Amino acid sequence: MADAGPSRPTNPVLPSGRALDRRSFLVTSGLAAGTAVAVTGVPGTAHAAAWEPAGRRGPGALPASPFTLGVASGDPDHDGFVLWTRLALNPLAEDGLGGMPARTFPVEWQIASDERFRRIVRRGVAAARPESAHSVHVELNGLRPGREYWYRFRVAGHVSPVGLTRTAPRSDSFGPALTMAFVSCSQFEHGYFTAYRRLAEEQPDLVLHLGDYQYEYKKGVYTIPGGNVRDHEGPETVTLATYRQRHAQYKSDLDLQAAHAAAPWLVVFDDHEVENNWADEVPEAGSDTPDAADFRKRRAAAFKAYYENMPLRRSSVPKNYDMRLYRRIRWGRLANFHMLDTRQFRDDQACGDGYKDCADASNPARSITGAAQEKWLLDGFRRSGARWDVLGQQVFFAQRDNTAGPVKKTSMDSWDGYVASRDRITKGWLDAKVRNPVVLTGDVHAHWASDLKANYDDPASAVVGSELVCSSITSGGDGADSDPATHPFLKINPHLKFYNNQRGYVLTRIGKDELKADFKTLPYVRTPGATASVKATFVIEDRVPGVKQTYLRPYAAPRVGVKSERDIIQETIENETARP
Known part of the structure; x- marks a missing residue:
């Protein structure tokens, strides 16, 4: 290799x-x-x-x-x-x-x-x-x-x-405070998995992986400036053999092995475990292309390999091209983890995907979860007696408009492309009087923290929940430190409170009175051995929806010749819009 x-x-x-x-x-x-x-x-x-x-x-020997x-x-x-x-x-x-x-x-x-x-x-x-x-x-x-x-x-x-x-603790016990880390997006070619090693050293009680555990591309297709630092083995993953090989290549990494060995994991997939931006039975190329005829076979192969390589229960064993991945894990009375699947049951992305001003994104018939999973989640809200109800899921939940002024351009691949679906989930936790709803998210290769609103177009609207978004382990390469004061998304969307474009993970401590989140970052991933440090800390207080910043490490301006923050932000948008 x-x-x-x-x-x-x-x-x-x-x-x-x-x-x-x-x-x-x-x-x-x-x-x-x-x-x-x-x-x-x-x-x-x-x-x-x-x-x-x-x-x-003898007969059973291995070399x-x-x-x-x-x-x-x-x-x-x-x-x-x-x-x-x-x-x-x-x-x-x-x-x-x-x-x-x-x-x-x-x-x-x-x-x-x-x-x-x-x-x-x-x-x-x-x-x-x-x-x-x-x-x-x-x-x-x-x-x-x-x-x-x-x-x-x-x-x-x-x-x-x-x-x-x-x-987990007994169902009638809170147990001690829970140290939980969550991660996403580990593109093998874009860097070394040092962040997994640093996560293992944090001694977490629980790890959530929110998708893009592995990537499907053959080498040289998904590249970063300066070139990829290591290569995928084999062709693009389409068959069972190639998905198995790719999972094995990732699992061979000792840093990833360290993170798996350090604590139990809760895993859900996003798109790259199958194919970029797939939706239900629709491949990336669309429903009216030759790829569509074979996509069920590809999906079945990807699901079988995913199950074979993940610590999942028998309830998640795939049946042909279907797999029951959404599930609920109860951590005593302290927390319910509602692990969602926002790929397998979604309607196809509206308006051809990408960042769009798209009326169809608000169509009430559209869903990112499908009807059965939505009902399961709303029932879970109504039955919950937990202090914290945590949604472990894949794509950006809060509204994220990338243009100033009356025109709204949002990502059709995120919950912004399924506005009515998001509204029903939000109303569901409000109607059920969920004590502390918290959404955890991956996918976008950057750290974010945001308030969740009843109406994102009204700045005076009530804050009704909190979202924490983890950056990637490696996807996108090194990235760069970010100055939240200059980020255009934060100015256009006042409910978005934090952004950082370095690689890393989020380490949380969940207690009865508060959830504390440390956004951990690494200065580089193109070479191994970087240390992890806290870029920002946010606290969510019991019965007080929304995020409160308690620490922010000062911004470190890039060296001469290094890309500007605006260039990096534009690259981030383009990367989310149309990955190769």
């Missing part, structure tokens, strides 16, 4: 001086494939023989460790979660099967209440089958609520990295 950038160290370590606590133990020593942790018996607890990484000889894609966990509830791994000797194999022999492998798994695996609480065997690209999903229940658990796998004498996961 070609790589135009400097090579990343094969054994990344935490910054010098950081204490090696129970989670940094995971991030460092637990990541090398084949790492073993000795297990000893403890009186009065379940225990097992030590798992040593000795290669087994090397197949745990090249790491481990993951997801969809936690109060008594369980999903464990995941996928076996691959050669992740970039063109047939998408990871260089594995065409037979089923029994994969042992263990869960322990300590990182040294002295206290094994559950164990079992799962089948890694070739028809599922040797992926493993272990769906567990019966565990204790609000607890940390460590897990690992073994096959043919090879032991996996160690992962850390946790269960």
